[in-house]
Amino acid sequence: MTPDAVVEALQLPADCAVDVRxxxxxxxxxxxxxxxxxxxxxxxxxxxxxxAAIRPDAVGIPAYTTPDGSRRIPELQVMTLQVRSGxxxxxxxxxxxxAVPYPILLVSEQESGPRISVALKRxxxxxxxxxxxxxxxxxxxxxxxxxxxxDAFLSALQxxxxxxxxxxxxxxxxxxxxxxxxxxxxxxxxxxxxxxDAAQAQLTALADSSRLEAEISKLLTQIKxxxxxxxxxxxxDQIKAKRIALSAAHDTLRVV
Numbered sequence: 025m026t027p028d029a030v031v032e033a034l035q036l037p038a039d040c041a042v043d044v045r046x047x048x049x050x051x052x053x054x055x056x057x058x059x060x061x062x063x064x065x066x067x068x069x070x071x072x073x074x075x076a077a078i079r080p081d082a083v084g085i086p087a088y089t090t091p092d093g094s095r096r097i098p099e100l101q102v103m104t105l106q107v108r109s110g111x112x113x114x115x116x117x118x119x120x121x122x123a124v125p126y127p128i129l130l131v132s133e134q135e136s137g138p139r140i141s142v143a144l145k146r147x148x149x150x151x152x153x154x155x156x157x158x159x160x161x162x163x164x165x166x167x168x169x170x171x172x173x174x175d176a177f178l179s180a181l182q183x184x185x186x187x188x189x190x191x192x193x194x195x196x197x198x199x200x201x202x203x204x205x206x207x208x209x210x211x212x213x214x215x216x217x218x219x220x221d222a223a224q225a226q227l228t229a230l231a232d233s234s235r236l237e238a239e240i241s242k243l244l245t246q247i248k249x250x251x252x253x254x255x256x257x258x259x260x261d262q263i264k265a266k267r268i269a270l271s272a273a274h275d276t277l278r279v280v
Contacts, residue, residue: 068111088192137167
């Protein structure tokens with residue numbers, strides 16, 4: 025599967041199509057990037073394509089601005105990314121979300137399958153007319169799940185299946201889909217959270233699960249090397265407690 029297949033799955037109106045290659049110099053002009061970030065953009069990106077722009081006049085969905093002006097979403101953008109071998113994809117995704125002023129659905133090419141990245145943004149408190157990320161981007165790979173789950177995810181991404189009160193809710197719908205794909209990679213089930221708050225709770229549970237799995241792995245390594253019986257018993261108790269916490273985190277993933 026290619027990034028273009030994910031773009032096609034959105035089933036956007038023809039008026040949304042852009043299909044323009046984005047120059048790296050345009051990305052590097054961002055004032056908040058360090059010299060290392062600019063080098064990464066230059067050396068890590070093979071091709072960045074602006075695939076589509078989702079504007080109110082093209083889709084019949086109004087723009088979104090909060091009463092205090094902290095969030096402004098006049099349009100959404102869809103981009104596809106091809107990176108060079110060895111590039112730091114996670115960092116590149118973050119830089120691209122920061123460089124583009126509008127929320128983007130970023131689809132990166134990987135050997136295992138397309139990787140989707142979304143990020144909620146707000147207006148910067150310190151730089152006029154610039155946006156900043158609320159939280160790190162949420163990413164998920166279609167290649168990390170069985171084909172039926174991947175197909176369910178692509179079907180859920182369709183524009184017509186997103187909340188349509190404004191472009192902000194559309195993007196939140198895509199965020200919920202991406203979180204659901206992350207969850208499916210852990211529990212094997214693709215189910216959309218009922219609310220954005222529920223999706224955020226799942227993200228917290230995913231982080232907890234990852235941390236606990238790493239801690240359990242470390243304890244298992246320690247217990248193999250430990251020769252003192254009292255210490256082995258202590259480590260076994262710690263592993264048991266963390267497995268209980270891991271089970272609780274997985275239960276949270278299933279609550280939508």
